[in-house]
Amino acid sequence: MTISRRGFLKGVAGSAAVLAAGIPTVEAKMSTELPPEAVGLLYDATLCIGCKSCMVNCKTKNSVPGGALYKDGIVPGVVDSLLCRKSEKTAAILSPPYETKTIRGNEGIWDASQDLSGDTLNIIKAYRNGTGETKDSPTNGHAFFKQQCLHCISPACVSVCPPGALIKDPKTGIVYYDAYRCIGCRYCQLACPFTIPRYEWNSAWPEIRKCQLCRHRVAEGKYAACAEFCPTGATIFGNVTALREEAKKRFAMKPGTIYDFPVQTLDSKNCSTRPVASYADKVYGLTEAGGTQNLMLSAVSFELLGFSKDIPASALPDLTWAYIAKIPWVFLGVFLGGTSLYAITSRRNKNSADKEDHHD
Amino acid sequence: MIDFTTSLGPKLGGTLNKLLDDRHSRHLGIKMDTPFTRVLILLILGAALVAGYRVIFGLGASTNMNDYWPWGLWIAFDVLGGVAMAAGAFMIAGAVYILNLKKYKCIARASILNAFFGYLLAAISITFDVGRSAVIWHPLIMWQINSVMFIVALHLVLYLTTLATESSPMVFEKLGWQRALNNVHRIMVGAVMFGVALSLLHQSSLGANYLILPSKLSPLWYSKHIPYMFLVSALMMGFSMVSFETILTGKVFNHQVPKNVLEGLAKGIVCFGSLYFVMKMVTVFSGPGRTVLFSDGFLSFMWLLEMAVGVIIPVLLLAKTASRKHTDTIFVASILVILGVLLNRLNVGVFAVSGYANHVGSDYFPSLMEFILTAGMIAFAVLGFKVCAKYLNLFPDTGH
Ligand code: SF4
Ligand code: SF4
Numbered sequence: 001m002t003i004s005r006r007g008f009l010k011g012v013a014g015s016a017a018v019l020a021a022g023i024p025t026v027e028a029k030m031s032t033e034l035p036p037e038a039v040g041l042l043y044d045a046t047l048c049i050g051c052k053s054c055m056v057n058c059k060t061k062n063s064v065p066g067g068a069l070y071k072d073g074i075v076p077g078v079v080d081s082l083l084c085r086k087s088e089k090t091a092a093i094l095s096p097p098y099e100t101k102t103i104r105g106n107e108g109i110w111d112a113s114q115d116l117s118g119d120t121l122n123i124i125k126a127y128r129n130g131t132g133e134t135k136d137s138p139t140n141g142h143a144f145f146k147q148q149c150l151h152c153i154s155p156a157c158v159s160v161c162p163p164g165a166l167i168k169d170p171k172t173g174i175v176y177y178d179a180y181r182c183i184g185c186r187y188c189q190l191a192c193p194f195t196i197p198r199y200e201w202n203s204a205w206p207e208i209r210k211c212q213l214c215r216h217r218v219a220e221g222k223y224a225a226c227a228e229f230c231p232t233g234a235t236i237f238g239n240v241t242a243l244r245e246e247a248k249k250r251f252a253m254k255p256g257t258i259y260d261f262p263v264q265t266l267d268s269k270n271c272s273t274r275p276v277a278s279y280a281d282k283v284y285g286l287t288e289a290g291g292t293q294n295l296m297l298s299a300v301s302f303e304l305l306g307f308s309k310d311i312p313a314s315a316l317p318d319l320t321w322a323y324i325a326k327i328p329w330v331f332l333g334v335f336l337g338g339t340s341l342y343a344i345t346s347r348r349n350k351n352s353a354d355k356e357d358h359h360d
Numbered sequence: 361m362i363d364f365t366t367s368l369g370p371k372l373g374g375t376l377n378k379l380l381d382d383r384h385s386r387h388l389g390i391k392m393d394t395p396f397t398r399v400l401i402l403l404i405l406g407a408a409l410v411a412g413y414r415v416i417f418g419l420g421a422s423t424n425m426n427d428y429w430p431w432g433l434w435i436a437f438d439v440l441g442g443v444a445m446a447a448g449a450f451m452i453a454g455a456v457y458i459l460n461l462k463k464y465k466c467i468a469r470a471s472i473l474n475a476f477f478g479y480l481l482a483a484i485s486i487t488f489d490v491g492r493s494a495v496i497w498h499p500l501i502m503w504q505i506n507s508v509m510f511i512v513a514l515h516l517v518l519y520l521t522t523l524a525t526e527s528s529p530m531v532f533e534k535l536g537w538q539r540a541l542n543n544v545h546r547i548m549v550g551a552v553m554f555g556v557a558l559s560l561l562h563q564s565s566l567g568a569n570y571l572i573l574p575s576k577l578s579p580l581w582y583s584k585h586i587p588y589m590f591l592v593s594a595l596m597m598g599f600s601m602v603s604f605e606t607i608l609t610g611k612v613f614n615h616q617v618p619k620n621v622l623e624g625l626a627k628g629i630v631c632f633g634s635l636y637f638v639m640k641m642v643t644v645f646s647g648p649g650r651t652v653l654f655s656d657g658f659l660s661f662m663w664l665l666e667m668a669v670g671v672i673i674p675v676l677l678l679a680k681t682a683s684r685k686h687t688d689t690i691f692v693a694s695i696l697v698i699l700g701v702l703l704n705r706l707n708v709g710v711f712a713v714s715g716y717a718n719h720v721g722s723d724y725f726p727s728l729m730e731f732i733l734t735a736g737m738i739a740f741a742v743l744g745f746k747v748c749a750k751y752l753n754l755f756p757d758t759g760h
Contacts, residue, residue: 030506081495084502117427156572162513164504183498184491186430187509190713191572195720198427199491201420206491308716310575319571320508323587327511327561334557338458342549345460 029325030168030317032154032290038173038240039218040151040293041227042247045300046136046277047234047261048144050124054226054235055113058122058211061225063093066216068121068177074205080180081205087180118200121211122148122226127305136277136299143300146235148226149196149211150285150292151175157188157197157210159317165208166197169215173240173293176212184208193289193311213293227264238266240293247283247295250276290315378535382750390613390750397746400739407736410729411488419491422729428722429713433730436709438485438737440566441702444590446478447598448605450552450559451628453526457552464624466617469530470609470754471602476523477741483516485737508568515562522555530752563594570708578712579648580656580663585639586708592636593670593701599628600674600697607691613749619685626684629697633675640667659715662707670700 062069071077072089080087113120125147130140137143155175158166165181166188168174184206188197200206214224222228227237238246246266253259255278260271277299284302285295288311296302303309364380365373382390414422425432448471455461456468487493499513525544532541567590570577583589603625606617644650644663654660674693683689710724717724726734748754 078494081492081498084498115427159506160509160572162504162507162510163498163502164507181498181502182492183496185489185509186425186491187507187569189427189430190576193575195428199430200418201426202418203420203491204416204418206418306720308575308719312574316572316574317506319574319584320568321506322584323564323568323571324505324508324511330561331557334560335553338454338553338556342458342460342553345458349460349462 029321030154030159030315032315032318034153034240034291034293035171035173036241037171038153038293039213039223039237040173040240040243040295041213041224041235041237042243042266043146043235043294043296044250044261045143045145045234045296045298046279047232047272047274048124048146049232049234050126050144051231052124053229053231054146055120055122055124056111057225057229059111059120061214061217062121062212064216065090065093066219067214068209068212069093069119071207074203077179077205077207081182085180086178116147116196116198118198118203118207118209120198121209122146127300138280138300138304141300143298143305145298145300145305146296147194147196148294149175149213150194150288150294151211151213152289153291153293154289154315154317156191156193156289156316159320160187160191162187172213172215172218174213174215174218175210176215177208177210179207182208191316193308193316223265230264233261233263233272236262236264236266236268242266243295244283244286247286247297250297251279251283255279287313289313375535379531380751381534390746392747392750397743400743403732403736403739404743405736406732407740410733410736413729414488414733415493419489422727424724424727424730426722426724428717428720429724431709432724433710433726433734434485434489436706437702437734439482439489440705440709442478442482442485442737442741443563443566444594444597444701444705445601445698446475446482447559447563447594448602449475449523449526449598450555451595451598452602453552454556457549458556463618463621466755467602467606467621469527469752470605470749472523472526473530473748473752473754474601474605474745476520476527477744479516479520479523480744481737481741483520484740485733488733508565508571512562512565512569515558515565519555519558519562522551522558525551526555530748530754533753534751560591564588564591566590567708573713576713576716577708578656578659578715579652580644580659581649581708581712583643583647583649585643589636589639589643592632592639593704596629596632596636596671596697597701599625599632600694600701603629603690604694604698607687607694609749609755613755619687622687622690623684626678626690626693629693630675630678630684633671633697637667637671637675640671656715659711662703662711666700666703666707668700669696670703671697674700 059069061067064070070089070093072087072091076087076089113123116123123146124144127143127145129138129142132140132142134141135143151174153173155166155168158168158175162185163181163183165178167176167178169176186199188208189195189199197208197210199208214222217223217225223237227235230236243266250259253276255276257276258273259276260273262268263270263272279297280299280301282302283295283297284307285292290313298305364376367373368376410422419425423432452464452468452471456465487496490496499510500517504510526548528544529541532544564587568587570582570586571584574582603622606622610616644653652660653663674696677689677693678684
């Protein structure tokens with residue numbers, strides 16, 4: 001085997017130049033800052049009566065074109081993905097995604113989701129202990145809690161998605177999904193510290209489903225359906241910076257103080273006046289996974305409600321970025337190191353080959 | 361041998377004749393029509409059926425994966441395991457073409473080909489694992505450089521191409537395409553370097569996939585250094601895989617490799633095995649893992665099993681210089697390392713999230729179809745290797 005060394009070295013220099021030009025110059029690392037106009041929800045479990053109005057309206061309001069549960073037929077979906085084009089659909093949804101199939105004897109009339117799923121973006125669950133009598137008491141009491149995407153400030157799901165199908169809106173901070181890009185790898189499900197994204201396991205062309213904070217309604221000047229249809233003010237919509245202040249204020253108040261809880265949105269004139277409950281450990285969402293745009297308050301500690309206690313208080317995408325940032329250096333190192341090693345060892349071989357004068 | 365020139369005309373038929381000429385490998389005594397081959401073909405057919413079923417009816421109908429357990433056997437075994445098993449190629453290629461260690465040249469072709477099939481196995485399995493197989497190429501044009509998975513996808517494609525380039529001389533030789541042969545030889549060293557860089561990166565990237573799971577992966581496996589542990593264990597696996605396959609092909613096909621080649625490989629197992637052992641110990645004892653080392657029931661057992669089978673026993677077996685001269689000892693130790701590293705990949709990919717997933721009431725055990733597809737993929741790799749051993753000049757410098 002013969003290789004002219006000069007030709008080879010030229011080749012190395014050339015490919016190194018191509019490589020250097022190919023390294024994307026865009027700022028890759030994900031932002032850990034809250035966009036100033038970010039919107040979110042504050043869910044105060046002590047106000048929640050478990051009526052599930054938010055769940056019903058979440059499903060109906062998201063089953064329209066643009067909504068998070070909207071899905072056209074399989075064929076147009078496949079075609080859009082293959083042609084890499086975003087679909088702008090306006091036809092009415094073929095079958096509203098209500099989970100009637102799994103429950104026997106209901107003749108498709110009502111929907112009773114047990115958990116978040118490919119059909120359910122938002123769920124109210126109940127906590128029970130002992131006799132269950134007292135609301136919001138950890139022992140012998142009951143409480144409600146809400147599960148949905150928290151719209152992380154630095155979302156793990158966005159950072160891991162290989163074709164960039166999950167996107168954080170730079171203005172509102174809403175984390176949304178562009179179905180045509182998705183390859184269905186489910187890395188987002190694994191990576192989300194709250195295990196929010198759900199998969200359409202039984203579809204031949206599955207989508208990822210999660211709350212997109214009614215992005216289609218926000219674009220029309222409206223706001224999240226779950227907040228609009230919450231009768232008690234347990235879920236309210238607003239600017240995240242203001243919501244954080246509100247949550248901290250409630251948390252700091254003396255239990256029993258009479259307070260005007262706004263209903264639907266933070267700046268609403270419509271209020272529900274009642275005493276402040278005694279909140280448990282913390283405002284959920286201030287620091288979890290680097291902070292989230294949706295916040296929660298509860299009188300029963302979040303650990304008892306089943307929320308993982310191991311979620312770090314820093315942005316998760318940083319963990320991966322520390323590794324990815326090293327990649328160009330590996331290429332550089334291997335090419336420089338490899339070339340010099342090759343040069344040294346071939347010279348040595350040549351010398352010994354000259355002496356022995358036989359090779360493979 | 362059938363003469364294809366009569367049925368297909370001189371050009372196409374002549375090419376086919378050249379490709380199917382097995383004179384050079386006759387001394388290996390490979391028979392194609394054996395019961396073993398038939399079993400392999402049956403397994404491959406089974407996998408093809410499962411793949412078809414999976415494409416038509418979706419993942420829910422064919423696998424037991426669920427929202428709390430989104431990655432199962434296919435990712436853990438086929439992808440993580442298949443890629444780790446292929447690590448030998450870039451090491452041997454690097455040793456031969458960059459470091460000019462000519463004594464390993466006799467096994468270079470076989471190990472590169474073996475890697476090619478390992479990667480093919482991983483690539484095919486992941487194609488059926490993603491829910492939208494038809495657009496699995498999306499990451500190649502929709503770059504998202506924050507994603508380790510994107511990096512892995514890009515590397516997988518580039519490296520498959522590199523491996524194909526590195527193996528192409530075998531085919532060109534047979535066809536007598538001197539020009540193509542010369543061209544490939546000209547870029548060989550560059551291709552090998554590219555392959556080395558890619559391999560270092562994606563062996564570690566597969567571990568880096570799990571960096572983002574600090575709250576879900578068991579502390580026995582989670583660590584900031586998991587990419588480097590994947591890399592070092594893959595290197596250890598690479599040495600073992602190459603010596604395993606060298607000894608095995610030596611046994612079933614009649615050919616011999618020089619003893620000092622095997623000794624060198626065995627030394628590699630000991631070096632990287634010891635390094636890996638130290639890394640594992642330091643991370644587990646300096647992190648939260650030490651508190652659950654013996655107290656986490658099944659997970660602790662799996663961790664200890666993986667360490668004993670894959671690291672401690674084989675390193676001890678090969679620690680003495682004298683034992684590295686025994687082909688059988690090397691054979692046994694290699695098998696142990698391979699099993700141990702595969703177990704490690706299964707642990708990380710499947711079991712290590714169980715603490716979290718069980719907590720929310722979910723469970724996972726691979727379905728029959730998941731097993732069938734995986735078995736079929738392994739059969740495909742074995743059969744592919746066998747066919748190539750018969751029709752390509754895999755062991756150019758031995759046995760004559
Ligand atoms: S909660 Fe999960 S799905 Fe929602 S933005 Fe955060 S990482 Fe993504
Ligand atoms: S399943 Fe889809 S949305 Fe989720 S990470 Fe994979 S490509 Fe992205």
